[in-house]
Amino acid sequence: MPDSPTLPDLIDMQIRTTGPMSVATYMGLCLTHPHKGYYKGADPLGAAGDFITAPEISQMFGELVGFFVVNLWQQMGQPKACTLLELGPGRGTLMADMLRVACRAEGFRDALDLRLFETNPALIAEQNARLEAYDPNWIQGFDTVGDGPLLVVANEFFDALPIRQFVRTTQGWHERVVGLLEGRRAFGLSPTPLPPSVMPDAVADAAPNAIYEAALAGTEVMSRLAHTVSTQGGAILAIDYGYAMTQTGETLQGIRRHAYADVLASPGDTDLSAHVDFNALGDAAGKAGLTVHPLVSQARFLDRLGIGDRAKALGLANPGAAADIAAARRRLTAPDQMGDLFKAFCAASPGLVPPGFSP
Ligand SMILES: C[S@@+](CC[C@H](N)C(=O)[O-])C[C@H]1O[C@@H](n2cnc3c(N)ncnc32)[C@H](O)[C@@H]1O
Numbered sequence: 037m038p039d040s041p042t043l044p045d046l047i048d049m050q051i052r053t054t055g056p057m058s059v060a061t062y063m064g065l066c067l068t069h070p071h072k073g074y075y076k077g078a079d080p081l082g083a084a085g086d087f088i089t090a091p092e093i094s095q096m097f098g099e100l101v102g103f104f105v106v107n108l109w110q111q112m113g114q115p116k117a118c119t120l121l122e123l124g125p126g127r128g129t130l131m132a133d134m135l136r137v138a139c140r141a142e143g144f145r146d147a148l149d150l151r152l153f154e155t156n157p158a159l160i161a162e163q164n165a166r167l168e169a170y171d172p173n174w175i176q177g178f179d180t181v182g183d184g185p186l187l188v189v190a191n192e193f194f195d196a197l198p199i200r201q202f203v204r205t206t207q208g209w210h211e212r213v214v215g216l217l218e219g220r221r222a223f224g225l226s227p228t229p230l231p232p233s234v235m236p237d238a239v240a241d242a243a244p245n246a247i248y249e250a251a252l253a254g255t256e257v258m259s260r261l262a263h264t265v266s267t268q269g270g271a272i273l274a275i276d277y278g279y280a281m282t283q284t285g286e287t288l289q290g291i292r293r294h295a296y297a298d299v300l301a302s303p304g305d306t307d308l309s310a311h312v313d314f315n316a317l318g319d320a321a322g323k324a325g326l327t328v329h330p331l332v333s334q335a336r337f338l339d340r341l342g343i344g345d346r347a348k349a350l351g352l353a354n355p356g357a358a359a360d361i362a363a364a365r366r367r368l369t370a371p372d373q374m375g376d377l378f379k380a381f382c383a384a385s386p387g388l389v390p391p392g393f394s395p
Contacts, residue, residue, distance in 0.1 A: 040197055043072035043304035048216060056215030056224055057106020059288065060252070062308075063198040068305045069156055074304055075156045075196070081126055082286030086291050086307045090275070090334070091130035095362035096350065100341040100392075101273070105187050106138040106252075106393045108271050108384070112185050112233050114143050119182030119305060121151040121175070123257070124161060124193035128166035134189070135170055149182050151175050178260040186270040188261055194317065195276050197253040197308040199288065202230065204246040209235055212247070214300065221300040238282040238315075246284040258317045262324035262383055271384035273320065277377045280331045282314050287311035313382050321383030329382045329393040335375030337392040 039050070047065055051057060057065075067074045071356040080086045088099040109118055122131050131150070150172040154160050160174060174180065201212035208229030215224045234238065240247045261272055290297040291305040297306045318328040334342075347365040351358035369375040382390040 040248070044071055044221075044302070047214075047303050048221070051214070051216050051221075056213035056226070056306065058200055058226075059212050059214060059223075060198040060200045062214040062271075062303075063288075063308050064071040064253075066306070066308050067196060067198070069304065073155075074307055075087070077156075077158070077304070079156075079158045079162065080307060086293055088253040088294075089126060090368055090378070091126070091133060091191060093367055094361070095133045096343055096346050096361075096365065097338070097368060098130045099131065099137045099341060100338055101191075102134030102137030103341060104245055104273065104391050105134060105189065106141045107142055108187055108388060109138075109144060109147070109185075109386050110141065112269060112385075113270075114136060114147070115185050116206065116374075117149055117182070118144075118147045119149045119151055119184060119186045121153065121181055121186060121188045121192035121261075122187065122258075123153045124196065124289075125152050125154055125163050126191075128163035128190070130191055131163070131170075132166045135167075145170075147359055149173075149184075151181060153178075158287055175212070178257070178264065181261070181264050181311065184268060186261075186265050186268050188265070188270070190272075190274045190276075192276055194251070194257075194274055194312045195278070196307075197251065197257065199254075199310045200250045200330045201286070201288065202235065202248045202250060204239075204242045205229070205246070206244055208232060209248070223300070231320045232269060235285075236282050239284050242284045247286045248284050250289060251310070253317055253322045254312065255316050259324060262321040262326050265366035265383070265385065269387055270334040271382060271390055272326070273390070274312070274314075274381045275334060275378060276312045276381075278314050278379055280314055281377070282313055282315045289370045295340055295358040312379075312381075314379060317381060318383065325386075326383040327386045327388075329384065331374050331379050331381055332393055334380055335369040335371065338382035340392045340395070343369060 150170045152172050152174050202209045204211050210225040213224050290312045291297040292306045314331050322328050347361050350360045366372045
């Protein structure tokens with residue numbers, strides 16, 4: 037039986053048949069093609085994979101997010117049923133660390149309705165192994181997410197959603213596309229310029245060659261969840277690398293085995309991501325009626341939640357691991373590591389005061 041075509045072959049065939057594809061279509065195929073997408077394969081996390089994330093660096097990250105969640109539940113009057121939804125839960129490490137802390141609060145375990153949104157079968161199996169005791173349910177979409185208060189957590193999820201790219205030329209804005217040039221994948225521009233009115237005001241005066249990235253998939257997810265939170269009560273916490281104000285600049289990147297990789301070279305074998313436009317997410321949440329709290333750096337968020345004290349306590353309890361704990365804290369909070377690049381975003385029902393977002 038002939039081998040089934042590889043993802044690069046499928047993409048090239050599609051381009052030959054229907055013409056160049058948008059960057060969003062390319063990114064979507066690379067990451068979540070039903071059988072051959074990057075996020076449909078083996079677990080990509082950890083030292084043996086392509087990248088490492090904050091919850092995999094230290095349990096302190098998840099424990100502090102657990103405190104954040106339980107504090108909001110308490111502010112909401114400890115509702116008897118509360119849905120906790122994680123988007124892109126990876127290995128389930130963040131949620132396991134969160135729930136170890138949150139379930140110490142009386143009544144929280146009984147109120148908990150745990151939902152997970154995940155595309156990767158290998159990671160779903162790991163999430164199940166770690167979180168089985170909390171009776172998780174995996175959801176396929178956002179039409180119904182419980183009917184009571186909803187708390188949403190997403191770490192490094194929004195950066196994995198497809199973006200469209202637009203390039204400014206002297207004729208106007210053109211969508212950037214992926215096509216074939218002498219048989220090799222290459223970026224090009226769609227021939228017809230878009231009306232300037234469809235571009236956000238913030239990029240209206242961009243110089244020729246400027247690139248604007250539109251996170252339409254991320255904004256759609258935020259909008260749908262924000263509408264649900266707006267009617268049912270709750271909050272959305274998203275931690276990711278990104279920028280506070282809509283701007284121009286290319287951030288689409290490929291990562292393979294912990295190093296930068298060509299975005300076009302190995303579809304399906306390279307992680308593709310783009311920095312998150314938190315301003316666009318905030319607009320979507322604000323339009324749904326939520327209060328969007330000022331963006332804070334991951335360092336400030338974790339400092340305010342007490343990572344210093346937590347690191348000290350963990351170090352005293354495990355003297356042999358004290359140096360590793362201090363190193364993990366530095367990695368999560370130092371400005372030249374994850375501290376400034378990563379930001380914490382929170383949109384919440386009016387009246388809630390999310391911990392970590394104000395002094
Ligand atoms: C960069 S990993 C982050 C994992 C985890 N949150 C952590 O911090 O370790 C991205 C996560 O989002 C999931 N994911 C990516 N695209 C997705 C999509 N379109 N739908 C659902 N899950 C997705 C991945 O499988 C993975 O669990």
